[in-house]
Amino acid sequence: MNKILLKYLGKRPEIYEVTGLKFWDDPHISKGMLTAHLNPELESATRKYDFIEKSVSWIEELANGGTGKKLLDLGCGPGIYAELFAKKGFDVTGLDISERSINYAKENTLKNRSNIEYNVKSYLEMDYSEEFDVVTLIYCDFGVLNPEDREILLKKIYKALKPEGILIFDVFSKEEYKAKEETANWSYNDRGYWSENPYVCLYSFYRYDETAIFLEQYVVIEEESIKCYNLWNHAFSIEELRQDLKKAGFDKCSFYGDVSGKDYTEENNIICTAAYK
Numbered sequence: 001m002n003k004i005l006l007k008y009l010g011k012r013p014e015i016y017e018v019t020g021l022k023f024w025d026d027p028h029i030s031k032g033m034l035t036a037h038l039n040p041e042l043e044s045a046t047r048k049y050d051f052i053e054k055s056v057s058w059i060e061e062l063a064n065g066g067t068g069k070k071l072l073d074l075g076c077g078p079g080i081y082a083e084l085f086a087k088k089g090f091d092v093t094g095l096d097i098s099e100r101s102i103n104y105a106k107e108n109t110l111k112n113r114s115n116i117e118y119n120v121k122s123y124l125e126m127d128y129s130e131e132f133d134v135v136t137l138i139y140c141d142f143g144v145l146n147p148e149d150r151e152i153l154l155k156k157i158y159k160a161l162k163p164e165g166i167l168i169f170d171v172f173s174k175e176e177y178k179a180k181e182e183t184a185n186w187s188y189n190d191r192g193y194w195s196e197n198p199y200v201c202l203y204s205f206y207r208y209d210e211t212a213i214f215l216e217q218y219v220v221i222e223e224e225s226i227k228c229y230n231l232w233n234h235a236f237s238i239e240e241l242r243q244d245l246k247k248a249g250f251d252k253c254s255f256y257g258d259v260s261g262k263d264y265t266e267e268n269n270i271i272c273t274a275a276y277k
């Protein structure tokens with residue numbers, strides 16, 4: 001056990017080092033995640049509900065109305081956005097790797113008769129061709145991916161869009177991490193977010209400033225196990241986004257300060273992009 005602990009804590013993790021553990025689809029963690037998703041007042045697994053409503057209305061405007069348009073929501077979670085998109089008339093498909101979230105979303109679409117198609121699938125493995133008018137990837141999930149996966153995903157999205165289709169996604173800007181210092185601390189819990197059993201959680205925040213990459217590391221120590229979750233994110237500049245999008249084929253993009261169309265300024269911690277095929 002001590003060896004494992006030393007392996008995780010004895011050195012700075014290599015950039016994008018993975019530990020091979022499920023995070024989104026872990027049976028216990030996904031339970032807490034779903035509860036967080038469904039709390040309309042909480043800014044945690046998703047944004048607050050009144051902001052989500054504003055977002056959906058803005059995306060409907062960008063798309064010149066939802067009726068008759070096909071929308072693909074990547075990382076749709078339990079379908080909070082998807083249900084609202086469907087109410088605006090979009091024909092919605094949602095993809096997520098969390099079985100728990102998709103099961104909840106499927107029950108809801110039956111209850112609401114909202115006719116949304118949901119699939120448990122990684123967006124890195126999707127294969128659509130010119131099917132969608134709009135693709136969304138909301139709440140800074142793009143920056144979680146390593147550069148190779150980001151390239152793969154943008155190419156898959158480009159292929160999935162119809163001509164003149166729109167991709168809408170948000171990322172963190174450098175402003176998000178500007179004042180956040182490297183840190184390490186620990187806490188004890190009888191049961192909590194990381195486990196239903198008693199555990200100690202060692203939290204570390206690492207900065208890799210040369211590449212604007214950041215790591216939140218959680219080492220969870222239980223009676224019989226030690227698990228390490230590395231949650232990476234990357235902070236973007238508009239120039240970098242423009243280049244990545246161009247490489248995937250998107251020549252025309254507009255940038256905003258959030259996913260409800262706020263003007264972008266350099267003080268914003270979010271950059272939202274609308275990229276046109």
Ligand SMILES: C[S@@+](CC[C@H](N)C(=O)[O-])C[C@H]1O[C@@H](n2cnc3c(N)ncnc32)[C@H](O)[C@@H]1O
Pocket residue numbers: 024025045046047074075076077078080081095096097098101121122123124137138139141
């Ligand atoms: C931060 S949550 C955001 C959910 C939703 N977009 C929202 O804003 O309410 C990230 C979601 O992406 C999903 N996810 C993470 N990696 C994924 C992947 N490779 N393919 C599909 N879904 C993924 C997670 O299961 C989770 O539901």
